[in-house]
Every structure is written in structure tokens, then in C-alpha cells.
Amino acid sequence: MLLKIILRSGPCWDSPGWLRVYLAGLNNPVTRFLLLALRIKFSPAVLENIRRADLPEMEKAALFSGAMNLFRAGTAFKTTAAARSPLTDSALLSKVKPGALIVETGVSDGISALGLLAQAGNAEVLLTDLQAAFPYERGPLCTRYYGTDGAYLSLKFPLFLLCTGRKPAPPAGAPVVSLLNPLVSEKFPAVKLAAFDIFTGALPRKADLFKCANVLNLQYFKTDEILRAIANLSANLNEGGWLYIAQNNGKYPDGEAYLGLRKEDGRLSIEEEVNGHELLALIK
Numbered sequence: 404m405l406l407k408i409i410l411r412s413g414p415c416w417d418s419p420g421w422l423r424v425y426l427a428g429l430n431n432p433v434t435r436f437l438l439l440a441l442r443i444k445f446s447p448a449v450l451e452n453i454r455r456a457d458l459p460e461m462e463k464a465a466l467f468s469g470a471m472n473l474f475r476a477g478t479a480f481k482t483t484a485a486a487r488s489p490l491t492d493s494a495l496l497s498k499v500k501p502g503a504l505i506v507e508t509g510v511s512d513g514i515s516a517l518g519l520l521a522q523a524g525n526a527e528v529l530l531t532d533l534q535a536a537f538p539y540e541r542g543p544l545c546t547r548y549y550g551t552d553g554a555y556l557s558l559k560f561p562l563f564l565l566c567t568g569r570k571p572a573p574p575a576g577a578p579v580v581s582l583l584n585p586l587v588s589e590k591f592p593a594v595k596l597a598a599f600d601i602f603t604g605a606l607p608r609k610a611d612l613f614k615c616a617n618v619l620n621l622q623y624f625k626t627d628e629i630l631r632a633i634a635n636l637s638a639n640l641n642e643g644g645w646l647y648i649a650q651n652n653g654k655y656p657d658g659e660a661y662l663g664l665r666k667e668d669g670r671l672s673i674e675e676e677v678n679g680h681e682l683l684a685l686i687k
């Protein structure tokens with residue numbers, strides 16, 4: 404645990420300008436090595452600072468997603484980008500009926516759902532993720548951020564982020580830093596990012612279409628966990644509904660593969676398969 408705390412703590416300056424320099428530095432092997440060796444960190448405050456910054460809309464959105472790429476949700480990274488899974492989006496959109504509920508799970512900051520939101524017509528779109536917001540508490544010396552890096556409590560001092568290695572529950576009614584990308588809220592003010600765990604979550608209304616992109620990966624989860632998550636998503640899906648499981652990876656033609664599973668008589672079966680998704684053999 405001590406090693407975890409050391410690795411997850413470090414110098415921290417939550418300025419959007421510094422974040423831009425940092426992200427550019429990660430693209431060069433030498434500066435990347437230096438930045439990682441120095442264990443530079445960003446706290447959730449950087450998201451609020453980006454939201455408030457006087458920047459062009461698109462630059463703000465890209466910087467926000469860039470910051471999200473640095474956070475984690477347990478074993479999964481929060482890496483995301485706009486227009487990431489166009490093949491999956493168009494397959495899913497071809498099944499939309501008026502009044503349907505489309506749920507994108509594990510959506511990170513929601514930027515990957517812009518295409519679905521723009522083309523959903525009169526269907527409802529709900530964005531969900533394990534983490535929808537980071538609760539916080541301001542103190543005289545530091546701000547306490549709950550649930551960062553998966554579940555840990557982190558203390559943000561003026562220029563240092565300390566991961567405590569503890570996972571206390573946030574106090575009831577604590578204010579939160581929303582993880583919804585400012586471009587999504589600007590373009591679709593009614594859209595909400597709701598907390599939903601693919602393993603245990605229960606939606607208030609069953610979905611007609613689920614999109615789950617870049618979440619159910621063998622790199623993040625064991626095979627029994629993946630099957631458990633699919634069973635829970637199925638329980639949250641209406642009869643006749645579809646679950647799209649997608650992955651973006653250079654190993655696939657077009658950089659994207661997906662599986663389209665349809666629920667009939669309470670069971671899911673693979674009806675569509677594009678580009679050899681890594682879970683094909685497991686789910687079959």
C-alpha cells in the first residue's frame with residue numbers, strides 16, 4: 404500500500420495552461436519519461452478550472468477530455484475522445500425507435516456520446532459511468548477529494564496531491580466536481596451523467612439500447628467479471644433490446660470492433676459481429 408500511496412501522490416498544479424504543456428510533453432518520449440519520473444499529478448480541481456477558463460469551446464472540451472485521460476476508475480482508465488466508435492454508433496442508431504431509451508455506460512466525460520446525442524432524434528439518451536462526479540470537502544489546509552483514482556481519498560494541498568490510500572465514504576450532501584464535459588452540457592443542456600456500475604447498477608427505467616465502449620476489455624477485467632457485467636446489463640435491458648459492446652484498438656481493421664447482442668425470451672445472443680471483437684469467443 405505504501406508504494407501505491409507514493410506512486411499516486413506527487414507535485415500538483417491544477418492550471419489549465421500547465422495541463423496543456425503536460426499533455427504535449429507526454430507525446431515526446433524524453434519529456435514523457437521526465438514527467439512520469441517526477442510523478443506530476445492533477446487533482447479534480449483541474450476540471451473545474453478548465454470549466455471556468457476563458458477558452459474557445461472546442462479547446463476547452465479537448466483539454467477536459469485530456470485531463471480525464473489522466474484519471475482512473477480502479478483497473479480502468481478514463482481515456483476517451485469524440486467520435487471514437489462511429490461503426491457502433493451507426494449500428495445502434497439504426498435500431499432506435501421513437502421514445503426509446505439509449506444508455507451509454509462507462510462514458511467517461513460523455514464526449515464519446517456526442518454522435519449518439521446529435522442523432523438520437525426523439526429517443527432519450529442517458530449517459531452513465533461508475534464515476535459521475537468527485538465529491539469534495541474544503542478544509543483550512545487542503546481540499547479532500549473522494550473517489551479519485553478508483554476509490555481513494557486524496558488531499559490536495561496548494562502544490563501537492565497526497566493519496567491517502569483510504570477509501571472513506573464522502574459526507575452526505577458534499578459538493579461535487581461533475582465529470583461531464585462542458586461541451587456536452589453546452590450542446591445538450593438536458594443531458595445528465597448518472598452514476599451506474601455495470602456490475603450492480605439498476606436503472607430506474609430499463610434501456611432499449613445499451614452502448615458499452617472500451618469498458619469490457621480483457622485488459623481491465625477478468626472473463627468471469629465481464630460475463631457478470633453482461634448479465635447485469637441484460638437485466639437492465641427491455642425484451643427485444645440491444646446491447647452493443649465495442650472496442651477501439653489498432654489491432655482491428657478500422658480501429659474498431661463491436662458485438663451487437665439482442666435480448667429475446669430473456670436471453671442475449673450475438674446477432675451482429677464486426678471486425679473480430681476480442682470477446683467474441685467468450686460470449687459465444
Ligand SMILES: C[S@@+](CC[C@H](N)C(=O)[O-])C[C@H]1O[C@@H](n2cnc3c(N)ncnc32)[C@H](O)[C@@H]1O
Nearest residue numbers: 476479481482483509511515533600601616617
Ligand atoms: C476507457 S474509458 C471509455 C470511455 C468511453 N466509453 C469511450 O469509449 O471513450 C472506460 C470507462 O469505464 C468506466 N468504468 C470502469 N469500471 C466501470 C464500472 N464498473 N461500471 C461503469 N463504468 C465503469 C470508467 O470510469 C471509464 O470512464
